[in-house]
Amino acid sequence: xxxxxxxxxxxxxxxxxxxxxxxxxxxxxxxxxxxxxxxxxxxxxxxxxxxxxxxxxxxxxxxxxxxxxxxxxxxxxxxxxxxxxxxxxxxxxxxxxxxxxxxxxxxxxxxxxxxxxxxxxxxxxxxxxxxxxxxxxxxxxxxxxxxxxxxxxxxxxxxxxxxxxxxxxxxxxxxxxxxxxxxxxxxxxxxxxxxxxxxxxxxxxxxxxxxxxxxxxxxxxxxxxxxxxxxxxxxxxxxxxxxxxxxxxxxxxxxxxxxxxxxxxxxxxxxxxxxxxxxxx
Ligand SMILES: O=C(O)CNC(=O)[C@H](CS)NC(=O)CCC(=O)C(=O)O
Numbered sequence: 001x002x003x004x005x006x007x008x009x010x011x012x013x014x015x016x017x018x019x020x021x022x023x024x025x026x027x028x029x030x031x032x033x034x035x036x037x038x039x040x041x042x043x044x045x046x047x048x049x050x051x052x053x054x055x056x057x058x059x060x061x062x063x064x065x066x067x068x069x070x071x072x073x074x075x076x077x078x079x080x081x082x083x084x085x086x087x088x089x090x091x092x093x094x095x096x097x098x099x100x101x102x103x104x105x106x107x108x109x110x111x112x113x114x115x116x117x118x119x120x121x122x123x124x125x126x127x128x129x130x131x132x133x134x135x136x137x138x139x140x141x142x143x144x145x146x147x148x149x150x151x152x153x154x155x156x157x158x159x160x161x162x163x164x165x166x167x168x169x170x171x172x173x174x175x176x177x178x179x180x181x182x183x184x185x186x187x188x189x190x191x192x193x194x195x196x197x198x199x200x201x202x203x204x205x206x207x208x209x210x211x212x213x214x215x216x217x218x219x220x221x222x223x224x225x226x227x228x229x230x231x232x233x234x235x236x237x238x239x240x241x242x243x244x245x246x247x248x249x250x251x252x253x254x255x256x257x258x259x260x261x262x263x264x265x266x267x268x269x270x271x272x273x274x275x276x277x278x279x280x281x
Contacts, residue, residue: 027075047211141171227246
């Protein structure tokens with residue numbers, strides 16, 4: 001079964017971002033009569049907007065909403081679409097960073113609000129990232145049954161939290177999506193190794209769709225290198241730089257074999273915490 005990732009250079013102008021995504025979807029090579037999953041990066045429709053812009057665009061209702069635009073793309077191009085993230089109002093003056101999965105008719109199959117917010121100092125020209133000034137964190141994990149397998153949802157900075165990935169595996173995940181906008185500096189240092197480690201630990205396919213390049217007249221720089229990693233930790237497709245797409249086929253037999261040959265989930269002593277809590281005599 002085929003999956004695709006789009007690598008975007010999104011701006012704070014949703015019409016421009018939508019046009020780019022539609023153009024890519026129109027060109028995407030695809031096998032006829034097979035369901036197709038497409039994953040978009042974090043902030044695919046609105047990248048770097050301030051609080052006011054995020055709030056103004058955060059409605060999920062109405063034909064002009066970002067939600068409706070994503071649903072329409074899924075339906076028009078007949079793809080299962082993981083819409084990156086869009087702002088959705090939380091009611092407290094901030095927004096959730098919500099990742100929504102649509103089926104190929106444009107109906108919502110599942111959603112996830114980013115759990116870990118990027119309040120981090122980075123040695124780049126932005127310096128202090130304070131995502132929680134604008135966004136509030138979600139409260140639950142999400143694993144969605146799909147024709148491609150059970151799909152676990154994460155976003156960007158979540159990649160650093162192995163416990164989340166482990167929880168998704170325990171909930172049955174077989175593939176895990178990571179829509180992202182990693183910074184150029186932290187991406188160069190950590191992106192590939194974290195993705196491959198999460199694939200090896202969870203024995204899942206990892207589908208990481210990234211933002212790339214300089215955004216909004218050079219304000220922010222992101223790393224790129226969208227990639228598909230198999231459950232053995234091998235990179236099966238990647239796009240280091242530039243915008244475009246990455247494709248690969250999922251191999252369910254490989255997934256089953258990796259899990260059977262090396263049953264780390266059953267071997268994990270931390271799955272039985274009482275063993276470890278026993279005081280030493
Ligand atoms: O705020 C926006 O407009 C778009 N959102 C992002 O770019 C988010 C939050 S600032 N970026 C990350 O989570 C980067 C994580 C990262 O780079 C790492 O973990 O190293």
